[in-house]
Each structure stands twice: as structure tokens, then as C-alpha cells.
Amino acid sequence: xxxxxxxxxxxxxxxxxxxxxxxxxxxxxxxxxxxxxxxxxxxxxxxxxxxxxxxxxxxxxxxxxxxxxxxxxxxxxxxxxxxxxxxxxxxxxxxxxxxxxxxxxxxxxxxxxxxxxxxxxxxxxxxxxxxxxxxxxxxxxxxxxxxxxxxxxxxxxxxxxxxxxxxxxxxxxxxxxxxxxxxxxxxxxxxxxxxxxxxxxxxxxxxxxxxxxxxxxxxxxxxxxxxxxxxxxxxxxxxxxxxxxxxxxxxxxxxxxxxxxxxxxxxxxxxxxxxxxxxxxxxxxxxxxxxxxxxxxxxxxxxxxxxxxxxxxxxxxxxxxxxxxxxxxxxxxxxxxxxxxxxxxxxxxxxxxxxxxxxxxxxxxxxxxxxxxxxxxxxxxxxxxxxxxxxxxxxxxxxxxxxxxxxxxxxxxxxxxxxxxxxxxxxxxxxxxxxxxxxxxxxxxxxxxxxxxxxxxxxxxxxxxxxx
Amino acid sequence: xxxxxxxxxxxxxxxxxxxxxxxxxxxxxxxxxxxxxxxxxxxxxxxxxxxxxxxxxxxxxxxxxxxxxxxxxxxxxxxxxxxxxxxxxxxxxxxxxxxxxxxxxxxxxxxxxxxxxxxxxxxxxxxxxxxxxxxxxxxxxxxxxxxxxxxxxxxxxxxxxxxxxxxxxxxxxxxxxxxxxxxxxxxxxxxxxxxxxxxxxxxxxxxxxxxxxxxxxxxxxxxxxxxxxxxxxxxxxxxxxxxxxxxxxxxxxxxxxxxxxxxxxxxxxxxxxxxxxxxxxxxxxxxxxxxxxxxxxxxxxxxxxxxxxxxxxxxxxxxxxxxxxxxxxxxxxxxxxxxxxxxxxxxxxxxxxxxxxxxxxxxxxxxxxxxxxxxxxxxxxxxxxxxxxxxxxxxxxxxxxxxxxxxxxxxxxxxxxxxxxxxxxxxxxxxxxxxxxxxxxxxxxxxxxxxxxxxxxxxxxxxxxxxxxxxxxxxxxxxxx
Numbered sequence: 035x036x037x038x039x040x041x042x043x044x045x046x047x048x049x050x051x052x053x054x055x056x057x058x059x060x061x062x063x064x065x066x067x068x069x070x071x072x073x074x075x076x077x078x079x080x081x082x083x084x085x086x087x088x089x090x091x092x093x094x095x096x097x098x099x100x101x102x103x104x105x106x107x108x109x110x111x112x113x114x115x116x117x118x119x120x121x122x123x124x125x126x127x128x129x130x131x132x133x134x135x136x137x138x139x140x141x142x143x144x145x146x147x148x149x150x151x152x153x154x155x156x157x158x159x160x161x162x163x164x165x166x167x168x169x170x171x172x173x174x175x176x177x178x179x180x181x182x183x184x185x186x187x188x189x190x191x192x193x194x195x196x197x198x199x200x201x202x203x204x205x206x207x208x209x210x211x212x213x214x215x216x217x218x219x220x221x222x223x224x225x226x227x228x229x230x231x232x233x234x235x236x237x238x239x240x241x242x243x244x245x246x247x248x249x250x251x252x253x254x255x256x257x258x259x260x261x262x263x264x265x266x267x268x269x270x271x272x273x274x275x276x277x278x279x280x281x282x283x284x285x286x287x288x289x290x291x292x293x294x295x296x297x298x299x300x301x302x303x304x305x306x307x308x309x310x311x312x313x314x315x316x317x318x319x320x321x322x323x324x325x326x327x328x329x330x331x332x333x334x335x336x337x338x339x340x341x342x343x344x345x346x347x348x349x350x351x352x353x354x355x356x357x358x359x360x361x362x363x364x365x366x367x368x369x370x371x372x373x374x375x376x377x378x379x380x381x382x383x384x385x386x387x388x389x390x391x392x393x394x395x396x397x398x399x400x401x402x403x404x405x406x407x408x409x410x411x412x413x414x415x416x417x418x419x420x421x422x423x424x425x426x427x428x429x430x431x432x433x434x435x436x437x438x439x440x441x442x443x444x445x446x447x448x449x450x451x452x453x454x455x456x457x458x459x460x461x462x463x464x465x466x467x468x469x470x471x472x473x474x475x476x477x478x479x480x481x482x483x484x485x486x487x488x489x490x491x492x493x494x495x496x497x498x499x500x501x502x
Numbered sequence: 503x504x505x506x507x508x509x510x511x512x513x514x515x516x517x518x519x520x521x522x523x524x525x526x527x528x529x530x531x532x533x534x535x536x537x538x539x540x541x542x543x544x545x546x547x548x549x550x551x552x553x554x555x556x557x558x559x560x561x562x563x564x565x566x567x568x569x570x571x572x573x574x575x576x577x578x579x580x581x582x583x584x585x586x587x588x589x590x591x592x593x594x595x596x597x598x599x600x601x602x603x604x605x606x607x608x609x610x611x612x613x614x615x616x617x618x619x620x621x622x623x624x625x626x627x628x629x630x631x632x633x634x635x636x637x638x639x640x641x642x643x644x645x646x647x648x649x650x651x652x653x654x655x656x657x658x659x660x661x662x663x664x665x666x667x668x669x670x671x672x673x674x675x676x677x678x679x680x681x682x683x684x685x686x687x688x689x690x691x692x693x694x695x696x697x698x699x700x701x702x703x704x705x706x707x708x709x710x711x712x713x714x715x716x717x718x719x720x721x722x723x724x725x726x727x728x729x730x731x732x733x734x735x736x737x738x739x740x741x742x743x744x745x746x747x748x749x750x751x752x753x754x755x756x757x758x759x760x761x762x763x764x765x766x767x768x769x770x771x772x773x774x775x776x777x778x779x780x781x782x783x784x785x786x787x788x789x790x791x792x793x794x795x796x797x798x799x800x801x802x803x804x805x806x807x808x809x810x811x812x813x814x815x816x817x818x819x820x821x822x823x824x825x826x827x828x829x830x831x832x833x834x835x836x837x838x839x840x841x842x843x844x845x846x847x848x849x850x851x852x853x854x855x856x857x858x859x860x861x862x863x864x865x866x867x868x869x870x871x872x873x874x875x876x877x878x879x880x881x882x883x884x885x886x887x888x889x890x891x892x893x894x895x896x897x898x899x900x901x902x903x904x905x906x907x908x909x910x911x912x913x914x915x916x917x918x919x920x921x922x923x924x925x926x927x928x929x930x931x932x933x934x935x936x937x938x939x940x941x942x943x944x945x946x947x948x949x950x951x952x953x954x955x956x957x958x959x960x961x962x963x964x965x966x967x968x969x970x971x972x973x974x975x976x977x978x979x980x981x982x983x
Contacts, residue, residue: 217548221782335592378777
């Protein structure tokens with residue numbers, strides 16, 4: 035069954051057939067799921083240990099010669115002249131890029147409804163969203179159209195859709211994976227991460243995409259071992275659960291119940307779980323929604339109609355700029371550009387942006403202090419399971435859903451979401467956050483949960499049966 | 503004078519690093535075909551990231567050290583956000599909050615006096631591209647083209663305190679700065695090619711009524727002469743306004759070369775808000791003490807130090823030393839000559855008059871003359887084979903062709919006449935032709951001697967040995983034939 039295969043399964047499979055099967059699956063399933071913006075017709079097949087294994091790339095990661103749209107009208111026809119570093123590395127190892135996946139425009143959103151082109155559907159319930167912003171990547175992996183995918187995570191955009199679609203999503207320590215070629219949303223928060231059908235696959239992809247890149251000065255040269263300790267037990271480890279999780283009003287009752295099972299599972303694995311207070315965590319969302327839009331307002335200034343992408347012709351320069359950007363950006367993107375432009379303006383810089391930078395430091399201190407005493411922090415990935423397409427319209431409700439995922443981005447620490455049970459027949463995720471550069475340990479803890487979870491079959495996550 | 507002029511400068515220096523500020527494209531883009539030195543980074547492609555060119559930081563630190571600045575161990579890049587077609591990313595990477603260097607100074611010589619001009623700050627930033635408007639006029643053009651070659655060329659911006667009190671001082675400051683930049687070999691300093699660009703802020707204080715005019719920013723002054731001319735024009739414009747009890751607009755004006763006036767560039771438009779914030783794509787720049795020491799150790803002797811040394815060592819006038827030190831190549835040439843020849847003042851005279859004049863007319867950069875030439879020239883004079891006048895006469899030819907002095911003399915068929923018999927003959931002839939003059943001399947009017955010397959020089963086309971001629975004329979006139 036191709037659709038259930040992990041990267042490791044593929045290694046012992048006839049490689050020539052993988053691509054054919056992947057295409058067949060895309061042809062039959064994707065008209066319902068709508069995970070792809072672009073399906074590559076003639077993929078480039080390189081030699082390498084992973085030759086012929088089909089993967090998908092989120093459409094905000096540059097692929098040479100393949101349209102990269104950010105799910106935005108402003109880049110609707112943009113074909114990058116270069117490969118992102120992470121893409122290049124995967125290609126060098128033989129992975130085959132079969133397509134570019136749908137997302138919320140410029141990665142701004144948590145449902146993939148904010149794509150300028152179409153909404154992607156959740157393979158577990160096609161009335162529901164797949165989460166976002168890497169909803170396309172999560173959906174095409176969960177529905178078995180490709181073996182694995184890359185997403186990007188600025189405030190939970192890999193982990194939350196992984197949680198909604200019941201797959202594994204990993205956000206590495208900031209600086210481990212090159213951002214060269216990742217179309218910037220908020221540069222100090224963005225990080226590329228794998229979306230896979232197993233924790234081992236996530237570790238395996240990290241082995242390939244992580245590492246110092248001379249084209250990204252924010253990457254670090256530190257060598258991380260993602261895979262070799264992954265099967266070791268976690269006996270004697272100590273986990274912290276923030277009390278704030280339970281105080282959060284929007285936490286779904288059934289999600290809270292599943293989370294209690296997480297704690298029991300941890301204890302079964304010989305780990306100790308303690309509730310701790312991280313008071314500054316409640317400011318994380320507010321801090322995030324000052325810093326991310328501010329950086330975005332600057333990062334998105336280059337889409338001006340002059341060099342590439344959409345241009346609405348006008349006689350005056352100012353009019354050309356305004357009409358182009360108004361037509362090219364969707365409502366949510368425009369909202370965040372306005373927000374960021376405001377908080378960076380000279381009159382408000384101190385009151386908003388600079389204050390947010392200070393609060394970010396406080397949150398980092400608080401969380402790092404907890405991680406000095408504990409091996410990891412556990413939370414639900416999202417306070418709710420996947421919701422129905424079109425059911426949430428208020429932007430603030432959207433923003434508040436990021437409560438558990440944004441801290442990891444603000445602090446720059448590794449965090450993973452793995453499937454842990456179901457709520458009303460939809461998967462939910464467990465998030466594990468670790469200390470900076472403890473990516474290997476986070477994956478090892480995740481692997482232990484994966485092996486022991488009562489919702490998995492012999493340590494393998496359950497995948498949806500897509501009704502066509 | 504009841505009016506006092508206050509000028510501060512903002513100077514942009516293009517660094518001559520091999521590559522651009524944040525990408526591997528070549529940085530010497532002047533006159534390259536449009537958009538041929540570009541890459542994903544400097545054209546602002548989605549997803550491309552800047553990487554700091556470390557030579558750029560070193561060059562900036564060198565300039566900062568030469569300008570006596572406080573060079574900071576920690577500096578950082580920031581984004582300056584604004585929209586313009588020559589700015590592909592929609593922001594310029596610059597240093598706003600933590601510049602690499604602050605609080606320095608440079609001394610200039612104004613009318614034989616040393617004046618200290620303080621430097622407020624020095625920071626690194628990237629250059630923007632160029633717009634080419636159809637038909638050369640931005641308002642009439644139907645379209646404009648963008649050339650992104652210059653995008654990302656490394657710049658250092660130097661901001662002075664408002665310590666300059668005349669247009670001339672402003673010019674002297676920029677001239678001296680260029681000399682230093684060339685000494686350091688960090689910039690070509692060519693104003694005509696935009697490698698050195700100067701903007702000025704000027705205001706005038708009416709000291710009697712204690713009124714300060716608004717500050718006017720003047721741009722487009724792309725030569726030393728225009729800096730002085732434009733600021734003189736602006737100074738007068740402001741004084742005229744003050745005299746009439748008026749003020750000038752606080753605005754930006756540009757030097758209009760063809761009409762030799764300044765014209766308003768932007769209206770009273772409120773100041774732009776550049777929304778500066780720390781550049782998240784670039785980690786802070788850390789310049790360790792060891793690194794800074796290492797950069798310090800590579801600094802060459804700077805013009806001021808050279809002047810002191812020349813005065814001390816060669817006992818030449820400060821004026822000479824200053825002129826020689828204006829150009830490192832000249833100064834080095836001078837020193838090489840003196841080491842061979844001695845005679846520091848005589849060599850200085852020759853270089854300052856003959857050589858500098860020739861250099862001004864030189865069209866190529868290639869200088870053919872060597873200290874060897876000067877050495878031979880002085881030897882010929884010492885041996886009495888040529889006079890100083892002859893040396894000066896043949897100098898242009900030596901300079902332009904690179905031929906040795908003796909060869910030039912031979913080709914021209916000139917040789918100093920030291921043949922005593924020949925000179926005697928000419929003097930005798932002159933005495934016979936003008937017995938009156940002989941009588942005058944003998945009756946005590948000894949200065950008539952000049953007439954006879956002149957006659958000899960005329961006959962020999964100036965090539966007679968002047969000392970010998972003098973001796974012969976005296977001897978014959980005094981009748982001891």
C-alpha cells in the first residue's frame with residue numbers, strides 16, 4: 035500500500051514504481067483534497083540513497099524552474115531562478131519533488147483557507163480544514179499522495195496542520211535548517227521542517243536538511259545527531275506541563291482528556307511529569323502578533339510590481355504600487371502588513387515593537403529556565419481539533435489558536451507534533467518542546483510516545499481512509 | 503561680518519571590495535552593461551538572504567580608525583524601509599541603531615591654520631540601483647528602466663558634526679577625506695563616477711539679530727568645485743533671505759550644473775518614516791579587540807603623519823610637505839628621489855612645480871617617470887652639463903615619454919655649452935659691437951654685465967653654462983684678456 039509507506043519503507047521497495055504510484059494517488063485523491071498548487075509533470079530524478087522517493091514541498095520554498103507562488107496572486111506566475119538550500123539537499127540525496135503544496139497566503143493563517151487559489155481539505159474529514167499554514171503538505175502526506183513533505187513553521191505552521199491531519203510535524207531549533215530559499219514571512223521566527231508519517235522519517239529528513247549554510251548567516255555549524263539515539267528509552271526523564279494549558283478557556287474538553295492520557299503514557303514510559311507555572315506564556319500570542327507582522331511588513335515590501343510577479347499598470351509609480359499590492363495580496367496579508375507598518379512606525383516603535391522584543395526575551399528566559407530543570411515541555415499542539423471550512427471568520431479567534439505553538443518560535447527551540455488520539459473522529463496532536471539544540475532528544479521522546487501510544491498500530495500512526 | 507555659516511556633511515563612500523556587500527557579485531560595476539552584475543540576493547528575489555562581506559567590515563573599520571573614531575566591538579545591521587524602484591527589497595540594509603563607529607575627527611588646513619572637524623558617526627550600508635528615465639527627464643518619461651548592477655555595492659556613510667563654517671572648508675574636508683581613502687586603498691574616491699558622494703546641510707546664523715535660518719540640504723554636488731560653488735550659492739541665497747527679514751524653506755535642493763544654481767528637489771513634504779528595525783537575517787557584527795588590532799597594524803602612514811615626518815626629516819616647509827602628501831604616490835615618489843639624490847628642497851621644488859603641472863594634464867593613469875629619471879636629471883645639473891632651466895625645459899618630454907634625460911638631450915641635440923673658447927668668442931664679438939656698454943661697465947656700472955650674459959644666451963639658444971658665461975664676461979670686461 036503505497037499510501038501508507040514511510041521513507042524507510044520505500045528503501046526496500048522497487049524505486050521505479052514509487053513515482054508512478056504517487057502520480058496515480060495524486061490523480062485519484064487530490065481533486066478532493068486539493069493539496070497541490072502545482073504538480074510537476076516531468077520531475078528531476080537524481081541518483082542518491084533516496085532515489086525515486088516522491089515528496090512535496092510547501093509552495094513558499096523556492097524550487098528552480100518550478101512555480102513558487104506562496105499561494106498568492108502577487109507571485110502567481112513566479113518561477114524561481116534557484117533552489118532553496120533544503121530543496122537542493124533533498125534533491126542531492128535522490129528525493130523527487132512531485133509538487134508544490136497549498137498553504138495560507140505567505141504562510142499567514144492556520145487553516146489553508148487563506149490561500150488565494152482554493153482551500154485544502156482535511157483527509158480525515160473533507161468538510162474540515164487541514165490546518166495551516168502548511169495544510170497542503172500535511173494533507174498530501176496524510177492522504178498518502180507523497181511519502182513526506184517540507185513545510186515551514188513561523189508560529190506553528192508545521193505542527194498545527196500535522197496535528198489536524200494526524201501526521202508528524204517537526205520544527206527544528208532556529209538556525210539548524212537554512213532559510214535560503216524559504217520565502218520570508220517573519221525572518222526571526224521562520225524555520226523549515228519536515229512533515230512525515232513517522233518520527234524516524236522526520237529525524238531522517240533532518241539529517242539531510244540541517245547544517246550550516248554559507249548562504250544563510252543565521253544557520254549554525256553545530257552538528258546535531260537526530261537519528262542514532264532515537265530508539266533509546268526515556269526512563270527517568272522529567273517532563274513539565276504548563277499550568278497555563280489548563281487555564282486556557284478555549285481548550286476543548288476532549289482534547290484535555292486525551293492530554294491526561296499523554297501524562298499516563300509518559301509515566302508508563304518511566305518518566306516523571308510535573309505541572310509548572312510559566313506565567314509569561316500568556317503573552318506569547320500578543321508578542322508574536324507584534325513581531326511577526328512587523329517583520330512581514332518589511333519582508334513583503336519587495337512585491338512591488340517592479341521586478342517580478344503581478345503588476346497592475348498605472349501611469350504613476352505610486353498608483354502602480356498601490357493597485358498592484360492591493361490586487362496582489364489577500365485580506366489577511368494586507369491586515370498584517372498594515373499592522374506591522376503601524377507597530378514599526380517611529381511613533382509606536384517603542385510602545386509596540388521594542389516592547390515585544392523585550393517580552394520575547396522574558397518568555398525565552400522563563401521557558402529556558404523550565405528546560406534547565408526538565409527534559410521537555412508537553413502541551414497539546416492545538417487547543418482544538420480540525421474545524422469546518424468557513425466556520426471561523428474572526429481573525430482574533432484564529433490568532434488565539436496558536437497559543438501552544440508560538441512559544442517555540444519566539445524562543446527558537448525545537449518542537450514536534452505527533453498524533454495522539456482522536457476527538458470526534460479527528461486526530462489531535464501532542465507537542466513536545468525541548469531545549470535549544472536538543473532536537474535529537476525531542477525526536478527520541480516523540481519516538482517513545484509513538485511506540486507506546488494506544489492509538490497507534492504497532493508503533494505506526496493511523497492514516498485516514500479518504501472517501502472520494 | 504554678522505553672518506556665520508554652519509555646514510555639516512553626509513558623505514557616501516563606495517568601497518572597492520571585490521564583491522558586493524551581501525552577495526558574491528562583483529562590486530566594480532561602473533559602466534558595466536545594465537543588469538550584468540546581479541544575483542538572487544541583490545535583485546531581491548523571494549527567499550534570498552544577505553551574507554555580510556567581511557572585507558567590507560574591515561574596510562569600514564580602516565576608515566573609522568583613520569578618522570580617529572571610536573570603533574565598536576558590537577555593531578548591527580538594520581532595515582530602512584521605503585519604496586522605490588531602484589531598491590529591489592523595499593528596504594535598504596544599513597546601520598541605524600548601532601553603527602560600527604562614532605565620535606571621530608579629521609583635521610583640515612584652512613589658511614595655514616589647522617581646524618578640527620568632528621565626525622558624528624560612520625556606518626556601513628548598501629547602495630541602491632540606478633533608474634534610467636526615457637528622454638532623461640523623470641517627469642516627461644513614458645517609462646523608466648532599472649539597472650540593478652549598483653544594488654548592494656558596499657558603502658560607508660560618514661556624518662560630520664556641523665563644524666564647517668564655509669563652502670571652502672567643506673571642499674577642503676572632502677578633498678582631504680579622499681586623500682585618506684586613497685591612502686587606505688579602500689575606495690577610488692572618484693566623485694565623477696559616484697564613488698564619493700557628498701550631501702551638505704547648510705544654515706546661516708544672523709549674529710546681530712541672533713536668528714538661525716532653516717537648514718537646507720544640498721545634493722548632487724559631484725565634484726570638489728561644485729561642492730564649493732553650490733554651497734556658496736546656497737549661502738548667499740540664505741543670507742539674502744535673512745537680509746530681507748525672511749527665512750528659507752527647510753528643504754532638499756540640488757545643484758543644477760547647467761544654470762549654476764540650486765533648485766528645490768522635494769517640496770515641504772513631511773519627513774519620511776523609514777520604520778527602522780534590526781535586520782533579522784544578519785547576526786550582529788562582532789569586531790574583537792584582536793581583529794581590530796590586526797586591522798590597525800595594516801594601516802599605512804596617513805597624510806598628517808607623513809607631513810610631520812617630512813618636515814622633521816627633510817626640513818622642507820610645511821606647505822611643501824602638505825602638497826606632496828596630498829597624493830600618496832607623489833609622496834612615495836618624492837621620498838624615493840630624496841633617498842637617491844639628497845637635496846630635499848630642490849627635489850621638492852621640481853616635483854611641486856614641474857611634475858604636478860604635468861600630472862594635471864595627464865590623461866592616462868600611467869606614470870612613466872621614475873626616481874631614476876630625476877636622479878639623472880640632478881646628476882647632469884651637478885656636473886654642469888645642463889642648467890636648471892634646461893632641466894625644466896626637457897622635463898615634460900621626460901615625463902610624457904619616459905625617456906631618460908640624457909637621451910632626450912641627445913635627441914634634441916641640446917647640450918650645455920661649456921666650451922670656454924666659444925663663449926669668449928661670442929663675448930668679444932658683443933664687446934666690439936657695443937663699445938659703449940664696455941665703457942659703461944668700466945666706469946662702474948657693473949650691472950651692465952647682464953646685457954653681455956644675455957647676448958651669449960641668445961646666441962647659444964640658452965644652452966651655455968650660465969656660471970661659465972658669468973665668469974668669462976667678467977674677466978673680459980675687466981680687460982684682463
